[in-house]
Amino acid sequence: MVCENDWTQVSFEHGRTTLKKWRECGVRRSEEVVELWEHVISRAPTSLGDEQWPVYEQVCIAAFDCTRVDLAQDCIELLQSQFPDSNRVLKLKAMQLEATEHFERALTIYDQLVETDPNNNSYRKRRVAVLLAQGKRLEAIKAINEYLKIFLNDSEAWLQLSELYLLENDIPKAVHCLEECVLISPLNSMFLRRLGDLRYTQGGLENVDLARAYYERAIKINSTDLRSQYGLLLANNFIANNSRNPAEKKKSTTAGNAALDGLVDRYQKVNSTEIPNTLEKLRLVQQPTRN
Amino acid sequence: MVKLQVETLPVPYSTIILHCLKYPSNGVLGLLIGQKKGGKITVSSSVPICHEATPLAPSLEIATTLVHSKFGAQIVGVYFANSSANDKSLNPYAIRLAERISSVTNSSAILIQVINDRLMADCEEDRLVAYEKETENWKEAETMFQGANILRGLQAAIQKKLYRDLNDFENHLDNPEIDFYNTNLGKKLASVAELRA
Amino acid sequence: MTDLLLDPAIRTWVFLPIVVITFLIGVLRHYISLLWMNKKKIDLENIADGQYLLRARLLRENGRFLPKSSFNSRRQYLVAEETGYLSKAMNRPAKAANPMADPTQMTEMLKGNMMNMIPMIVVGGWINWTFSGFVTTRVPFPLTLKFKAMLQRGVDLVSLDSAWVSSASWYFLCMFGLRSIYTLVLGSENAADQSKGMEDQMTGVATNPQADPKAAFKAEWEALQVQQHQFAL
């Protein structure tokens, strides 16, 4: 998707739809959101009708990200006047405290919010975010585990947990978390490809064999995913070089070369010649099968 | 062992900083290209690789093979920035990548860390700190910093929001047309008046 | 077959209003049920029950995408003798979830019925009472005599062909006919007609975990035990 770089001259309608798109797919482009707001949408926010409240919330959170506390403050006041005692506005206030490094006070607000509305999991997630911001990774891991005991089918939390375990360099646990994500949504090619990456990073013939299986499935679901094509190539080459039984060696060499051809014609389609001929170096020659 | 001198030219210097600014919320990782003459390493260009705090083996392996086949032994090291501002520790993934590079180019690779809290636009000191591998642990090497004109050039680049044109290997993996060597960004940076040292 | 000519006044004052009344009552019921569906206070434990049930089903369905070792470790976690959540929940002492004792349960059920049955009977009776004594329209397809008694209540003309129907039957015809049109007007899951609710009750789809958690857990526990794993990739 071509990403325009200059958001100041964009039309009001285009700005509105972009904000809506970013809101829906959770994209984190805070600076551009703030830019869009200041140059385009702030001219006539009331014309958005009811949509202006989620836009205010989005701009407020983006302002925190870009340390624009003044803009965030205005958004919170507007939202406060519109929804006097809403938990969501309270959550924004807590996030403001977070942005200004008052972590303790933010934590107390979140604990209080969790009591009033235990079913809403976004407050618990904010609590974990505070711990992460303070750099207390171990507490964050404990908090997420606690959270997952109740809401155990939340793939976003599992993904975050696997990131944290990776930071602790504990790959087996990260693999476990990714497997949970695959369990929850088996059709998500990103989870499958990431699980393949993790298995490949673990190393060892048996793990790389699993990685290959996951890459194959990821490609089956989303054939244009360059990462899984590369992964398949690496996994097959690894097996071809390290496997002992000749049949497996032969199979993975052909599979590796097939993946390579897939990559090369992807690059030819995009007429970049420089990368394909470097990839050619990775082509495995079919050793004669020694009996 | 005399301390290694590391000098980063203006263009790679600003590419590294722009890479951090493009992804303010997470850490970044990239390769350093340059020459090693005696005790002095000059970094002539940098290739941004990824903006994930935990890069995984496959994408790193592919990136190093591609860059190695293009630049050969000119890969001199790795630069990285941690995701949280006050985390000064050396990123384990960057260390492992640097060791992998020194084994591939069989010459000792250096490690450049971006100091996060110096990324403020008005900060005067050098934003990069170089480390070299000393037997088992990483020791700080001596960085040559050309001071003023790099910073003014950097501010001009940030003003023009050039970091939005920067693309790293991850973006390349999302869309093969993207050139992760950032040739045209390098030209733009070179054209920024103040940067011409 | 005697061909009756009906006074056009019947069309404008009976035939059309019944259709309009039926439709509007459906819309009314939809919005009333939205208002009445108070935010059910689900306590945390029920959420956990629901989540673990969902988890067990997911494990059975998608378990084949995980290698054998991880599948078994997860199954063990769920069904282990003392520690597994399913086994614990299965032989959890039946908390007083039976409707008789639990007042909130009672009002819930009452409200459910209220919303469905009573409007239908009341309106049917009212229409029958107000528009009785004459036939409203002729049904284009032949009907057996048996229908005559039912469809021509209040009009006891022996010679009249059974195709002619009274207003009450026209109301019932509208009731069933308008059901799918509600989906057009009110969007997919609306509560405009009560038959959908009845269907759910019968097929057990609507039984949420609170109703009978133990049976659901038992079923999941057995299903997981019997599941042999076959790595699909």
Added chain:
Amino acid sequence: MSESASKSDKKSDECYNATAITSNAESLEFGRTCQSCAAGIAAGILGLTGFNGFILFFLSVGVQALFWNIKAQGNWLNYFPERNSFTWSIGNGLFTFVLLWVFFYGMVHVY
């Protein structure tokens, strides 16, 4: 891909995307409702009586199923768990058909 998956059960790594199925079902429901309304109005106005009315209804169900299969380019199983292009909520359709048939018949022919 493990070939050992026996052909009897569906391909072993097959799984359905629940949200997609519900949205497909909704569009089918919408199609069925419109089709039965159209058939009912036609039958009513044409003044069909007795069986030819129902014949018209089942004819339009057939045409509807034909269109659906064309839209699905023949591989219906990619979109739905089982082949139900004919039998999809035919009961609902029938009731709506009868209602509109009687209504328009009444409007045109009785009054």
